[in-house]
Amino acid sequence: MNGIQHIGAFYSRGxxxxxxxxxxxxxxxxxxxxxxxxxxxxxxxxxxxADEVLVTARSDRAARAFFSVLRQVRAANFDLFVTMFDxxxxxxxxxxxxxxxxxxxxxxxxxxxxxxxxxxxVPGPGKGVGGSSLIRIxxxxxxxxxxxxxxxxxxxxxxxxxxxxxxxNRT
Numbered sequence: 001m002n003g004i005q006h007i008g009a010f011y012s013r014g015x016x017x018x019x020x021x022x023x024x025x026x027x028x029x030x031x032x033x034x035x036x037x038x039x040x041x042x043x044x045x046x047x048x049x050a051d052e053v054l055v056t057a058r059s060d061r062a063a064r065a066f067f068s069v070l071r072q073v074r075a076a077n078f079d080l081f082v083t084m085f086d087x088x089x090x091x092x093x094x095x096x097x098x099x100x101x102x103x104x105x106x107x108x109x110x111x112x113x114x115x116x117x118x119x120x121x122v123p124g125p126g127k128g129v130g131g132s133s134l135i136r137i138x139x140x141x142x143x144x145x146x147x148x149x150x151x152x153x154x155x156x157x158x159x160x161x162x163x164x165x166x167x168x169n170r171t
Contacts, residue, residue, distance in 0.1 A: 003079065004028055004031050004079045004080045004101065004118070004119065005032065005079055006031065006032050006034065006076070006078050006079050006080075007024055007028060007031050007032070007034065007078060007079065007080045007082065008034050008054075008073060008076055008078035008080070008081045008082065008097070009021055009024060009033060009034070009036065009082050010036045010073070010081065010082065010083050010084065010090070010093070011035065011036060011038065011041060011084065012083065012084050012085060012090060014084040014085065014107060015107065016084065016106075016109075017035075017045075017046070017084065018045065018046065018049060019105075019109070020082065020084060020105045021033065021035065021049035021050055022049060023105060023109075023111065025049065027111075031079075031080075032052065033049075033051050033052070034050060034051065034052040034053070034054050034076060034078070035049075035050035035052070035053050035054065036054045036069070036072070036073065036076075037053060037054070037055060037056065038055070038056050038058070039055050039056065039057075039058050041055075054072060054076060056069045057072070066093070070093060070096055070097070073098075073099075074096075074097060077098070078098075078099040079099060079100055079101060080100075080101040080103065080118075081094055081097040081101070081103075082103045082105055083102075083103075083104050083105075083114075084104070084105055084106075085104070085106065086104045086106065088138070088141035090104075091114060094115075095114075095115070100116065101113065101116055101118055102115045102116075
């Protein structure tokens with residue numbers, strides 16, 4: 001069974017959560033799957049897809065909620081922890097989850113590792129061990145933020161400072 005006995009699937013407001021659970025059930029048929037969901041998630045939607053439903057604690061503060069979820073995830077001792085998006089916050093949660101294997105299942109159906117390759121798979125080129133250290137996560141996030149700000153400044157310049165040719169009337 002590839003050494004993966006217990007899988008945690010983390011729900012984070014995506015339309016593809018049921019598809020994620022079906023994918024995990026097909027790929028790891030003998031593993032116990034736990035759905036980690038917020039208190040407001042309707043449990044009937046995942047009946048039969050997950051063996052266990054872990055409801056996260058509700059909190060008004062984002063930092064307190066993050067650490068509360070992290071405590072629950074670490075206490076569950078998952079062999080594989082799967083998130084639904086590849087965001088810096090979810091990468092940090094995944095990195096700190098204490099799961100040996102970490103993956104992401106995107107809305108378009110891609111399933112990829114965020115650290116060690118899964119047992120029985122060969123990492124692709126440039127996808128070696130340690131590809132998601134906290135420093136790389138922070139650097140990737142900073143790069144994306146800087147690129148977004150530069151793009152915004154460029155568009156602002158185009159809209160507000162570039163001269164418009166008022167002579168041509170194309171209709």
